[in-house]
Amino acid sequence: MLVAASDAESRPDGGVATDVILAAAGDARAFERLYRAHADRVFSLCARMTGDRVTAEELTQDVFVRAWEKLGQFRGESAFGTWLHRLAVNVILGARKRDRRGASLISSDEEPDGIAARVGHQPGEIGDLEGAIAKLPGGARRVFVLHDVEGYRHEEIGSMLGITSGGSKAQLHRARQLLREALAR
Amino acid sequence: MTGKYDDEAEERADEIALQAAALPTLRPSRDLWPEIEARLGPARGRDNALGVVRGAHRASGRAAWSGWFDQSFARPAAIAAFVLVVAGGTYVVTRWSTAGRPAPPSTTAAAGNPKSGQPTIGMITRFVAKPTVEATYDQEIAALRTIVSQRQSKLDPRTRDVIRKNLAVIDQAVAESRAALAKDPNSGFLVDQLNQSLDTEIDLLRTAALLPTHT
Numbered sequence: 258m259l260v261a262a263s264d265a266e267s268r269p270d271g272g273v274a275t276d277v278i279l280a281a282a283g284d285a286r287a288f289e290r291l292y293r294a295h296a297d298r299v300f301s302l303c304a305r306m307t308g309d310r311v312t313a314e315e316l317t318q319d320v321f322v323r324a325w326e327k328l329g330q331f332r333g334e335s336a337f338g339t340w341l342h343r344l345a346v347n348v349i350l351g352a353r354k355r356d357r358r359g360a361s362l363i364s365s366d367e368e369p370d371g372i373a374a375r376v377g378h379q380p381g382e383i384g385d386l387e388g389a390i391a392k393l394p395g396g397a398r399r400v401f402v403l404h405d406v407e408g409y410r411h412e413e414i415g416s417m418l419g420i421t422s423g424g425s426k427a428q429l430h431r432a433r434q435l436l437r438e439a440l441a442r
Numbered sequence: 443m444t445g446k447y448d449d450e451a452e453e454r455a456d457e458i459a460l461q462a463a464a465l466p467t468l469r470p471s472r473d474l475w476p477e478i479e480a481r482l483g484p485a486r487g488r489d490n491a492l493g494v495v496r497g498a499h500r501a502s503g504r505a506a507w508s509g510w511f512d513q514s515f516a517r518p519a520a521i522a523a524f525v526l527v528v529a530g531g532t533y534v535v536t537r538w539s540t541a542g543r544p545a546p547p548s549t550t551a552a553a554g555n556p557k558s559g560q561p562t563i564g565m566i567t568r569f570v571a572k573p574t575v576e577a578t579y580d581q582e583i584a585a586l587r588t589i590v591s592q593r594q595s596k597l598d599p600r601t602r603d604v605i606r607k608n609l610a611v612i613d614q615a616v617a618e619s620r621a622a623l624a625k626d627p628n629s630g631f632l633v634d635q636l637n638q639s640l641d642t643e644i645d646l647l648r649t650a651a652l653l654p655t656h657t
Binding site: 272274275278279282283284285287288289292293296297298300301304305310313314317318321322325326386387390401405406408433434436437440441 | 451454455458459461462463465467468469470471472474475477478479481482483484578582585586589644648651652
């Protein structure tokens with residue numbers, strides 16, 4: 258059969274809606290396709306929020322395992338990607354709370370990371386910025402990543418992190434100031 | 443002096459924010475799927491999952507349609523009307539485009555095989571042979587049909603009947619488009635019609651898979 262490639266490849270959602278349906282019905286192959294479509298974005302969020310690639314890979318796995326468990330509760334008010342992203346934020350923040358009780362994998366709010374260099378970045382301006390973000394204190398870094406990288410509003414960030422929106426603004430201001438200084442060196 | 447410094451600092455902060463928003467996606471150092479797959483337990487709450495994720499359809503940009511569609515009274519009529527318009531249109535235009543005119547010259551004629559209407563490798567056309575695309579459609583349709591068929595007993599009998607009839611109409615439209623394409627493989631119009639019919643089938647199956655049970 259001849260199929261116009263451009264038509265077929267520009268299907269509205271690339272089959273994601275079907276894969277969500279199939280995965281919700283227990284189809285692991287469909288879930289794998291969802292993983293392949295979203296893994297990098299989830300990993301990016303994890304890596305930038307934690308400042309550490311190894312932890313980020315563990316958290317990325319946790320996010321998708323949780324997504325599998327919770328997929329039956331996905332109500333579709335938002336796109337699947339948005340739902341997954343929010344779930345990822347919750348998993349990351351949940352891990353942070355857990356780790357504060359035990360040995361910390363994820364940096365505390367105030368201490369700059371000793372593991373920052375492990376985010377891994379390319380040389381150049383973008384690489385410098387990635388490295389500088391990773392070196393931010395945990396609280397400032399999380400707000401910066403959620404606001405400036407991921408595009409959440411202060412009210413949403415406040416609700417996710419359990420702080421006021423004013424607190425979120427203050428952390429963002431601090432993060433930008435520290436980044437400016439770091440990049441000026 | 444301080445004002446100028448503040449302005450510069452503010453400007454630099456804005457630059458950083460812009461750069462941050464444009465940061466590229468990072469990739470894990472390895473494929474994490476095998477480890478994830480090993481941790482996947484049996485699907486929890488899947489029995490009602492299909493009823494719960496109905497909005498997945500809505501999330502793909504059909505909010506108004508789905509909201510109206512969810513009313514049980516309107517649903518069977520909506521499915522029927524939607525399918526009939528698309529399938530009927532396909533039927534009419536397929537007939538119109540192929541009736542009374544010879545099959546277009548195929549490049550196989552130049553290759554010394556004038557009786558064959560099949561495209562050959564090397565044909566210059568804006569369409570490309572994509573068996574993987576066809577396979578993708580077929581796989582998606584087969585998977586959805588399985589789910590719909592598993593849910594049949596849980597659906598309202600009237601809705602079930604309408605779905606069955608309309609799938610038959612779409613199947614007919616797909617078969618006619620394929621037959622017409624076999625005669626006129628260079629027709630972009632027919633390709634579009636076939637794609638449209640397949641998309642309609644997928645849309646209908648997705649909708650049926652997401653319908654609430656016993657409405």
